[in-house]
Amino acid sequence: MEPILEAKKLNLWYGPNHALHDVSIAIPEHEITAFIGPSGCGKSTFLRTLNRMNDLIPSVKITGEVDFHGQDLYGSSVDPTWLRKQIGMVFQKANPFPMSIYDNVAYGPRTHGIRNRVKLDEIVENSLRSAAIWDEVKDRLKKSALGLSGGQQQRLCIARALAVEPEVLLMDESTSALDPISTSKIEDLAAELKSQYTVVMVTHNMQQAARISDNTAFFLLGELVEFGKTEQLFSTPADKRTEDYITGRFG
Numbered sequence: 032m033e034p035i036l037e038a039k040k041l042n043l044w045y046g047p048n049h050a051l052h053d054v055s056i057a058i059p060e061h062e063i064t065a066f067i068g069p070s071g072c073g074k075s076t077f078l079r080t081l082n083r084m085n086d087l088i089p090s091v092k093i094t095g096e097v098d099f100h101g102q103d104l105y106g107s108s109v110d111p112t113w114l115r116k117q118i119g120m121v122f123q124k125a126n127p128f129p130m131s132i133y134d135n136v137a138y139g140p141r142t143h144g145i146r147n148r149v150k151l152d153e154i155v156e157n158s159l160r161s162a163a164i165w166d167e168v169k170d171r172l173k174k175s176a177l178g179l180s181g182g183q184q185q186r187l188c189i190a191r192a193l194a195v196e197p198e199v200l201l202m203d204e205s206t207s208a209l210d211p212i213s214t215s216k217i218e219d220l221a222a223e224l225k226s227q228y229t230v231v232m233v234t235h236n237m238q239q240a241a242r243i244s245d246n247t248a249f250f251l252l253g254e255l256v257e258f259g260k261t262e263q264l265f266s267t268p269a270d271k272r273t274e275d276y277i278t279g280r281f282g
């Protein structure tokens with residue numbers, strides 16, 4: 032099967048700091064891929080190269096390429112707004128807009144020109160259902176999103192990301208600020224979403240990677256050390272550094 036995203040010899044610098052070294056990886060469609068590794072090894076930086084979020088940081092320089100369905104994301108013909116519609120992102124800390132639950136989810140579709148009320152109602156309901164939060168909020172759609180719990184806010188942010196019908200959902204430690212029950216809801220959700228979407232997640236939590244991902248990539252000091260099927264990487268890692276990390280010898 033063709034990968035949906037493929038990085039080829041990707042290098043990234045923050046000013047003089049060479050943060051990613053020759054990263055090459057092919058991310059399979061409709062699977063969950065997890066990035067693990069110690070703090071500061073470049074996981075989030077690499078995740079952000081997948082929808083060009085690093086473009087917003089002035090000192091960044093990138094070489095190499097990232098192909099999305101075979102087309103280089105960094106090519107001059109690619110519109111970053113279009114790209115971020117195809118490849119959505121959910122961050123570590125839930126960041127709902129200070130507006131109603133309904134308007135949070137309708138925000139993206141409205142930006143893309145959808146004005147029809149019936150259509151918007153349908154998108155809002157479907158997105159909230161997909162993010163497994165509809166039942167909790169259906170009677171308070173006009174209330175502020177800021178009144179939701181942390182776990183609910185994070186699922187709302189997932190609904191907001193899904194509302195523009197992306198193909199890929201990037202999750203940057205999206206459960207690290209949540210309690211175990213909310214975390215497990217979001218893990219279940221990620222597992223359900225993969226039938227329709229491709230999920231790529233950064234996690235600090237190796238158990239989480241082992242529990243829910245199909246593929247795992249281990250990063251160290253800006254290098255992709257090992258990438259493979261999650262079961263295999265955790266049971267028979269090919270690289271000594273991966274073994275040392277997953278057995279808790281450092282990190």
Ligand SMILES: Nc1ncnc2c1ncn2[C@@H]1O[C@H](COP(=O)(O)OP(=O)(O)OP(=O)(O)O)[C@@H](O)[C@H]1O
Pocket residue numbers: 045048050068069070071072073074075076077088233235
């Ligand atoms: N906006 C930025 N400007 C300058 N340097 C940055 C920026 N973001 C990250 N870095 C640097 O890039 C390197 C990789 O950081 P990154 O956040 O990608 O690692 P990480 O593996 O996701 O870490 P963590 O698990 O702690 O979030 C670090 O040296 C970090 O200091």
